[in-house]
Amino acid sequence: MNKFFKDYVYSSTMVSDFVHQYEAAIDARYFKEKEKDVRTKSTRAILKTPLKIEEETALIYTRKSFMIFQDELFDSLRYISRKLSKEGESKKYGVTPYGKDTPIYHVTLESGEDVATCTCHKWEFMGILCKHILCVFGKKGKLDRLPQHYVLERWTINAKSRPIADIPIPEGQVRVGLDELTMRKNKSMIQFYDIVELGSQSQEKHNHLTHALQKVHKELLALEDHVETQETHYSERGETCNDDQILRSQVVSNFSQTVQDPPRVPTKGRPKSLISKNPKETQTTKKRRCSICKNEGHNKNNCPSVREQCGSLRVLKSGSLRDCMP
Template structure:
């Protein structure tokens, strides 16, 4: 039997979207939002699994091989079990034909003992803790026996549950059972998208191996993208009878670019942060009229005597007077 921890965690998750007073029509929309949040979180973890490498804690080859098979979260559980298996000691207590029974006990004050039955022919073991039967990941007691006694470098295939692996969603489910027991092959947008995503993963893996392949793939995707956009404008029914030859590619590009120029517009203007200046309460001193400066020469407001326009005329008059006085002194 499982504990109530899993059900309680799901209750907490759905309480963020629905409550007891939620109407039926609102419940449908909120339930879809909850599922979208789950799918978005799952996609983020898939990207993290495919784009990062796991940090190893031991020098055993079995850990490196498990990192290539399991997802990051599943590998973290397996890695903890493998790392903690070093604290245990396995002692053979019974042997019957090809099966062996080991007594696995920790090195320390804890004297709890587990018994592991190992079938030497298939490297298949059963532990009294039954963690693998409950969780689907092999326990530390079996790993202690497999690594230290059997000297295994790879995890046996029967200990790798498909739902915890990286390729768990790589197989497309195309067969949908109906009520009468027959099988109906249905093609809907979700299945088409799933099939294309599997192809894109393989293509992206090949294209990321070098810069030349990446540029070639980028140009090819750009060309296909433009052709698909043009199909939406022309209509798929008009294109079913004929084929899109390579000679039409310049026409497709020109039409698609013209469509882009008509649809692309300026981005929305984002207001600046803070309170608008028009709504700010002004201080009474700010509303008082400022006394304008008055020129001491021409007595006109708006400038001072240093930049007075009449100052130049006064200087010219003074220069002419000083020249006349110099001339008279020279004559006398």
């Protein structure tokens, strides 16, 4: 997250500017995602092996997900698997690189030999098959296709094309900003779920949660009365006001009242007024004196006494004051 936001937000960014910079960062993220979607759908992937499973996954996965799977498939050709034991319908295999005898990873094939578990747990961690399971599948001759239960929809090209069912809205409720309304509902439901889980742990927590919900309920009802008052005020002035404008004005007012700039922290180190200086630094510098007249403010090159002497000599030689003018 630091690497992503450091191009938009700095330590000196004010709170009011952070909101705009955050929106710019999210827009840049969406734009980059659209660019990669276009690249996935308009170009063909470069294959490294003649296996059919690679050609099939290139048409299913997004380009980045396919490159991860392709590296695992290519590396699986450098490993050897051998059967170690059999317990009922499950079989255990040891997977080792070429040139080594001791198995590094163990792969277990369950019944039907389409469900495999590896000790590296890459599938459980990332949702993409590891090189060790692909090595065992290659020995069993199952690299013609990728089993359907090993294809996660989130890594596929059509992950965002699945239709989302609309959430029914009760009668009498204004249908404004369905996407925003759904997003707010989902976010609140996730927060309420965590709060209810904590509140149900003991009777004391449950009573505290009930009291807090009652307080919030009263505040929300009072907020509705405030919204109606604003609507009446706009109607008296002859202006139109929708829910988005009212919500935006409330957010701005609450933002300006509650969120302020952080307090200014003095810089690190000792203040300049308290720094102890060397006695040589505090000594006053001596002014330079003229070596001829011993006065301050000039030197012998522009000494006025020398100029007067030069002028008088010129007058004596020329006999005219005009000749000694500079």
